[in-house]
Amino acid sequence: MEILAPVFGIFTSFILLYYLSSLNRSNIYLALFFLCCNLVVMVYFGLHYSKIEFWEGICFVHFLPLSFLLGPSLFFYIKYTLSNNKAFQPIDLLHLFPAVFVAINCLPFTTLPLEVKTRMAHEIVNYTEDYRLNFWWATFEQLLYGRSIHVMLYAVLSIVYFFWNKRQVLKAFGVLPSNHVIIQRWFFSLLFLQVLIAGTSLGHMITLYFKPFLILGIPSVELFSESHFFRICGGGFFIQNFILFLYPKILYGNISYSVDLEEENTFQKIKSSIAKPLKNGIETLEITNAIQQYLVTTPFIKKDFTLSQMSFDLKITERVLSTYFNKELNKTFGEWKNDLRINYACDLIENGMAQKITIEAISAEVGFVSRSKFIDAFKERKGVTPSTYIKERKSTGA
Template sequence: MGIIFPLFGIFTSFLLIYYLSSLNRSNAFLALFFLCCNLVVLVYYGLHYTQNLFWEGICFVHFLPLSYLLGPFLFFYVKTLVTDQRKLEKFDFIHLIPAAFIAINCLPFTTLPFEQKAKIAHEIINITERYTLDFQFVSFEFILVSRSLHLLAYCLFSLIYFTVHSQRTKTKFGQLSTNHGILKRWIYLLCAIQFVISSNSVLHMLTVVGIYFDFQSDAYTQIFTSKQHYFAVAGGGFFLQNLFLFLFPKILYGNISFIPDKVRGNLIRDLKYSLPKKRNFVETNLEFKEEIAIYLLSLPFTKKEFSIAQMSFDLKIPERTLSLYFNTSLGLSFSEWRKKIRIDYAIVMIDSGDSKKITIEAISSNAGFASRSKFIDAFKEQMGITPSAYIKSLEK
């Protein structure tokens, strides 16, 4: 029965990825966080409950770097949620260094033949229970204890980050979002669950590797050396975490923002924070042309990262519905449509005389193209001549 907990969590993770990654980028990190949490529980179950050499060989050590991704993914989720940033900065990838370090550190074991790894894993888990292996830089015992301390630190860091940005948002806009109370309860609940799980894990691992406290009692030792107790707390905690997500529908469906409503226009707010619309094919043909025309007035396609996922998020229309509209009604894929409207916009800029003031490269960038060469190729494909030749024809 214990395996139901992580499997349900993995299902929840893929549910988040399927429905939310295109509507709210921060929830993509939430999905990754949930996936890693439940994989950790599944690995523990495979090690201690299957009594199978194959699963013991697969689960032992190989998945240790996952434990060092829990904290970063939790922080990335909080950061992208409260700052409305859709992409990580280069500096953010520093948070992934511990996971990479552990992966490198474990190479002497992970590169052994599988049969040998399975034998070592079975002996340690079921016979000796002495967690000593030859690693490169740090010991196995250090990893078992530090991974939970690592998550504890990120829980605290994420809460501080959320609190600081709440104060900054209130200072900047004079108020907090109407969603702030929901977000606060969700973030605090999420971090509290991780705090309980990781604290229990630290005490469990300390007793497993033979580190005891002066105040320990027989009851303390019996509880925190018990695999059943550890799995009940970790598995049950992650199961409750998955379950609680369904009690926060605004988080689940991604239609929530940290920024106060008053800084957004009424039209955009209504489009952005209503649930995705269910429409049939006839309604699509009748309504989309007008809605997209209004949407394009804000020139979203001039941003290099403009995608069908972004358009789906802004209009609150499922990607599949948009894709169907482009393919059936316009006879174009989204990429072809995006390229066409960018070229049309570039032609408007050229016709208005911008080509006399700025370079072709600047025009391509202002139209949303990633490079000058891609702009020239797309322009020639649509107009039959290069941008330079088009500009010269206007001069003549």
């Protein structure tokens, strides 16, 4: 039965990745974080509860680099939820260095024949509990300490970044976003659970290999015993899988961290939540103003941006919007959407983005599902391909 919790967590992570990543790109990192967490739990289960030598050999050491992805993926999620720029920065690749280091460092063990690894894993887990295996640069024991310290350092880094960003927002706008409190509770819930799990793991390792100590008068051999260690760590990951459902705006919504300078009263919020009915007398200027305000958030760069989504967001019926595009703008919704995307791509190119990422990355950044569709739409509107446009801008010094 214990295996059901991580399986459910892996299922949840794929839901986040498949359905919600297009709504908010930071959800990609949340999905990766949940996926890594639950794979780590399954590794624990395979090592200590399956009692199957084959799975002990598979789970032993091989998945250790995953533990060094927990901190970075959680930090990326927090950073890119708060940041206006959702594009992954090349410098962020440095955060993945510890995981790569661990994967390479463990090659002396992971490249051994499976039967040899299985025999060693079974003996260590069930009898000796001696994790002092020698790899290339760091022992297995040192890596076990390191993974807990690594997660705790990233938790501190995430908290520092959160409060730094909070000061920046207050300095720029003088007010915090309306969803600041719920986002803070959500972030801190995740960070607390990770610190609790990592701290318990670190305490267990120190107690196992060093002299016992006291915490608030409680001996470490009792506080960090093997039974408490598995209960706290397993319980922490179990709670984490279900705590997401206590935050429905996080799970189901496109929650963003942006300041609404025009705070609505209760009556206005209720009124704005009701879709405007189709009226013959609805004014074109009213729709134009609504769309202009709506475009400030650049919703058109989302891959799944549709007329239905726009209708839902603006509380204006699809029929009214479709009539507006066809009669007032003399174009379809799709043409209008691609016009905005191509103009946005041109802005990125002129701001030097083409020097940092590929054309394919730019096409994804502005919402196109493929490079070819982006090139076709670009050439149709600008008369040249994106690569030619980039070269022309370079030659003119623009």
